[in-house]
Amino acid sequence: MATENNNLVQALDRGLLVMETIAVDGPMTLNDIHKKLNLNKPSLSRLLSTLCDDGYLLQNDNDGTFKLSMKMFEIGVKAVRNVAYLSLVRENLAQLSSELNVVAQFSIEDKNELLCIESFDQSNATFSVYTNVGERSSLFSTSAGKAILSTYSNNEIREKWDNAHIVQLTSNTILNFDDLMRDISQTRSRNYALDMEENEPGLFCIGTVLMNYNRVPIGAISLSSHSMTKEEEKERSELLLQHAQRISYMLGYTM
Secondary structure, eight states: OHHHHHHHHHHHHHHHHHHHHHHHHOSBOHHHHHHHHOOOHHHHHHHHHHHHHTTSEEEOTTTOOEEEOHHHHHHHHHHHHTSTHHHHHHHHHHHHHHHHTSEEEEEEEETTEEEEEEEEESSOTTSOGGGSTTOEEOSSSSHHHHHHHTTSOHHHHHHHHHTSOOOOOSTTOOOOHHHHHHHHHHHHHHTOEEEESSSSTTOEEEEEEEEOTTSOEEEEEEEEESOOOHHHHHHHHHHHHHHHHHHHHHTTOOO
């Protein structure tokens, strides 16, 4: 019985690995997946056949490539929709984007990175790669990421920094931990973080964290544009903090 259970767990693990690989690399043949993952080819063939039979993968009859089916998309959509607070976040993002004519985003921390969950842009759908839903960015070079980091202790931030791959994305990217902590200190004092072309040239962002009833950050809202004058920073920060406070309070957060 133990061996059978181990085999089932291994098959499930490999099945998930295959689907994650196809999700990243796009349509792949049996040989492509075999070379990429170094899995036993006969076992891999049976696994792919099962995933196709269960509706998770589709195989192209012409070139034999496998791709994810819409079933995977449906599962992902349902998973996101089951998070009740997202409808509240979406409503506020739409208002912020419309009123300030900026890109308004909601992002979460995932595996020591920033993951964009929602993005509203009233004026320009191709504003930036950074604004795409599903895109990942650094916690350390984005306003949303630094806003989330500001809720952690200095030791926790140090651990995250040490486990991250810090890359210079622009001439303004923070590459030194002490510089990061000075930035985090400012974020804590004003309750919002800034990204002044640190993640992408020509992109200016302001972000603040959302907290739940457990006083735990669930993510951060950020506003992005091609400029950030002192007047714009003041206007955006005031409205951003109002919306973030409203959402957090509705999620049960108390000071």
